[in-house]
Amino acid sequence: MSPEAGLVVENLSVSYAISRGPFRRADELPALRDVDLTIAPGRTLGVVGESGCGKSTLARAILRLQSLKGGVVRWNGEAISALSEPAFRRVRPQMQMVFQDPVASLNPRMRVLDIIAEPLATHRPELSGAQRRQKVLEAMERVGLRPEMADRFPHEFSGGQAQRIGIARAIVLEPGLLICDEAVSALDVSIRAQVLVLLEKLQREMGLSILFISHDLSVVRQIAHDILVLYLGRVVEQAPRDVLFATPRHPYTQALIGSVLSADPRIEKAHQSPPIGGDLPSPIDPPPGCPFHTRCPLAEPICAQAMPGLETWPDGGRVACHVANRERPAAA
Amino acid sequence: MTEPLLGVKHLCVRFSSPSGPVLAVNDVGFSLAAGEVLGVVGESGSGKSQMFMALGGLLAGNGRATGEAWLGGRNLLGLTEAELNRVRGRELAYVFQDPMTALNPYRTISAQITELLRFNRGMDGQAARAEALRLLERVRIPEARRRLDMFPHEFSGGMRQRVTIAMALSNNPKLLVADEPTTALDVTVQIQVLDILEELRREQGLAVVLITHDMGVVARLAHKVMVVYAGTIVEEGSVEEVLLAPTHPYTTGLLASMPDIRRPIRAITPIPGHPPDGRQERVGCMFAPRCFKAEPVCRAETPALAARTGRQRQACHFPVAEGEAPLARAVAS
Ligand SMILES: Nc1ncnc2c1ncn2[C@@H]1O[C@H](COP(=O)(O)OP(=O)(O)OP(=O)(O)O)[C@@H](O)[C@H]1O
Ligand code: SF4
Numbered sequence: 206m207s208p209e210a211g212l213v214v215e216n217l218s219v220s221y222a223i224s225r226g227p228f229r230r231a232d233e234l235p236a237l238r239d240v241d242l243t244i245a246p247g248r249t250l251g252v253v254g255e256s257g258c259g260k261s262t263l264a265r266a267i268l269r270l271q272s273l274k275g276g277v278v279r280w281n282g283e284a285i286s287a288l289s290e291p292a293f294r295r296v297r298p299q300m301q302m303v304f305q306d307p308v309a310s311l312n313p314r315m316r317v318l319d320i321i322a323e324p325l326a327t328h329r330p331e332l333s334g335a336q337r338r339q340k341v342l343e344a345m346e347r348v349g350l351r352p353e354m355a356d357r358f359p360h361e362f363s364g365g366q367a368q369r370i371g372i373a374r375a376i377v378l379e380p381g382l383l384i385c386d387e388a389v390s391a392l393d394v395s396i397r398a399q400v401l402v403l404l405e406k407l408q409r410e411m412g413l414s415i416l417f418i419s420h421d422l423s424v425v426r427q428i429a430h431d432i433l434v435l436y437l438g439r440v441v442e443q444a445p446r447d448v449l450f451a452t453p454r455h456p457y458t459q460a461l462i463g464s465v466l467s468a469d470p471r472i473e474k475a476h477q478s479p480p481i482g483g484d485l486p487s488p489i490d491p492p493p494g495c496p497f498h499t500r501c502p503l504a505e506p507i508c509a510q511a512m513p514g515l516e517t518w519p520d521g522g523r524v525a526c527h528v529a530n531r532e533r534p535a536a537a
Numbered sequence: 538m539t540e541p542l543l544g545v546k547h548l549c550v551r552f553s554s555p556s557g558p559v560l561a562v563n564d565v566g567f568s569l570a571a572g573e574v575l576g577v578v579g580e581s582g583s584g585k586s587q588m589f590m591a592l593g594g595l596l597a598g599n600g601r602a603t604g605e606a607w608l609g610g611r612n613l614l615g616l617t618e619a620e621l622n623r624v625r626g627r628e629l630a631y632v633f634q635d636p637m638t639a640l641n642p643y644r645t646i647s648a649q650i651t652e653l654l655r656f657n658r659g660m661d662g663q664a665a666r667a668e669a670l671r672l673l674e675r676v677r678i679p680e681a682r683r684r685l686d687m688f689p690h691e692f693s694g695g696m697r698q699r700v701t702i703a704m705a706l707s708n709n710p711k712l713l714v715a716d717e718p719t720t721a722l723d724v725t726v727q728i729q730v731l732d733i734l735e736e737l738r739r740e741q742g743l744a745v746v747l748i749t750h751d752m753g754v755v756a757r758l759a760h761k762v763m764v765v766y767a768g769t770i771v772e773e774g775s776v777e778e779v780l781l782a783p784t785h786p787y788t789t790g791l792l793a794s795m796p797d798i799r800r801p802i803r804a805i806t807p808i809p810g811h812p813p814d815g816r817q818e819r820v821g822c823m824f825a826p827r828c829f830k831a832e833p834v835c836r837a838e839t840p841a842l843a844a845r846t847g848r849q850r851q852a853c854h855f856p857v858a859e860g861e862a863p864l865a866r867a868v869a870s
């Protein structure tokens with residue numbers, strides 16, 4: 206496979222303008238700063254971080270629903286962030302999104318068949334009605350919806366079935382990239398497991414690259430091959446799944462993982478909450494230096510002055526922390 | 538054993554709705570002692586919230602509760618509205634998922650807490666302000682003195698939830714019903730809020746009902762667990778019994794559906810199908826359509842909640858034995 210296959214994001218920055226009244230210059234909220242990531246075909250990248258860290262902005266920026274302040278998004282080697290609007294429309298069908306609230310994301314007045322067929326009508330107008338129906342039924346079968354459900358309306362479905370409809374609509378154009386933004390967060394435990402198993406099956410069958418955004422680290426550990434940790438719009442750590450969970454290096458990653466609860470009461474009896482102070486600072490005025498230094502148990506004077514670089518470790522992990530990176534073995 | 542603080546018997550909650558009556562809670566019973574935490578788990582719509590809304594008289598207008606709920610020598614379900622108001626101030630307090638349901642966005646934190654103190658405890662002026670400060674410090678709001686005069690929007694979500702806990706505590710209740718108190722919070726904040734609840738329990742003997750979807754929250758805080766499905770208790774026992782050696786196929790299925798970050802990665806096994814709504818006819822075991830152990834008798838006879846295995850109670854004709862696979866692979870969809 207060529208090294209460029211899949212999704213590559215380089216130095217992505219996004220800012221929102223925050224208005225503070227008619228006579229004042231708009232403030233800039235740096236939602237993402239210098240984010241790099243790669244997702245090869247058949248791989249899942251999990252993106253984790255607390256609310257407001259820029260997870261959804263990342264999804265929107267990749268799909269060009271949000272303009273970039275800087276950086277490049279490449280899909281299969283092509284810099285899609287630089288394409289003209291008509292040229293981008295040609296690539297857009299290859300990238301699809303699954304949303305958090307399955308029921309709200311479906312038009313209540315459309316039948317399931319038409320909901321799933323909508324992307325075909327937009328992007329494959331040459332298909333006949335019969336061909337379109339055929340593709341919809343194939344997609345429904347893939348996600349485990351029975352064909353007779355095609356003529357029903359969304360309100361007749363449970364949350365889990367509605368999410369299957371959303372996924373069927375996302376895969377009907379046979380995309381290469383699926384972006385799941387908190388796609389299982391609103392689902393009940395037993396239904397969430399069904400959807401996770403379904404996503405893994407679709408990935409195997411279709412070779413999908415998946416960007417899986419979630420605040421739930423247990424779920425991300427279950428489904429992602431690689432994990433990216435965002436804090437106030439910056440990548441603070443990124444590593445293959447097993448490296449990240451076995452040896453989290455950034456103190457923020459350590460605090461996140463250390464805060465997740467187990468269903469084993471014996472483990473929870475002994476589980477000390479991690480020593481992380483205070484709350485997330487305002488993203489409008491991110492702290493100077495390392496964005497995490499205001500809450501960090503390891504912070505040193507340098508942390509408040511200089512932004513630590515994102516250094517690569519020999520096992521493929523990347524870490525942005527002055528203190529942690531001192532332990533980094535010299536590259537072999 | 539000490540006399541239970543709360544004793545609930547034969548509690549049913551019914552709603553009338555245009556598409557027919559809904560039985561949201563069907564004949565549940567349980568008890569809770571001072572200083573004890575009861576975890577209530579189950580999926581959306583299983584009746585967890587309505588069960589405890591009923592105790593405080595907080596059901597929607599179309600809802601009706603029957604049965605008994607004894608708290609401090611009185612049956613809450615037999616009280617008048619005025620009597621219930623007093624109980625809600627003094628003995629029974631609630632904390633909900635969204636702290637803004639309890640906070641007024643236009644008034645400062647100190648104004649809101651001192652008003653409660655005046656109403657419930659007749660405190661005024663400096664005394665009320667000092668008590669408000671003590672309560673905020675009690676829930677570990679940093680720089681509480683400075684924050685007293687702030688508005689709710691100046692607080693983060695976690696901080697607001699701590700304020701609502703402080704308000705719930707303002708009258709030294711004996712029982713706190715916390716309905717998904719940390720569901721909307723980030724993980725690093727969730728654990729801090731749970732630790733505050735644990736501290737209150739330990740130091741003040743507060744009894745806590747902790748309603749949640751999250752087995753981890755239960756594992757951390759609860760002594761007893763009740764698993765709710767379709768408005769009934771399907772399994773009940775100590776947290777160790779229910780989470781480490783579950784006996785009801787639904788409980789085993791829930792646990793097999795959840796990845797656990799502290800355990801080796803294994804395939805998750807979903808429960809097939811989806812839960813019923815409250816309109817289905819109630820014959821036999823409500824879990825039977827999704828159950829890997831179901832036999833014809835399950836669809837005909839409703840299993841009673843009883844201790845068939847010698848330990849915890851379960852409402853199942855064929856409890857899962859220790860070591861038995863949590864779900865037959867064949868039924869996994
Ligand atoms: N006002 C109402 N009218 C009709 N039905 C209602 C009303 N309020 C609740 N219900 C029904 O009662 C049942 C139990 O609801 P309840 O809110 O207790 O569930 P829950 O277990 O707390 O769910 P969640 O996890 O989503 O909070 C559901 O079937 C719900 O639809
Ligand atoms: S009673 Fe039967 S159907 Fe119900 S949970 Fe037990 S085995 Fe399954």
Ligand SMILES: [Mg+2]
Pocket residue numbers: 585586587716
């Ligand atoms: Mg509820």
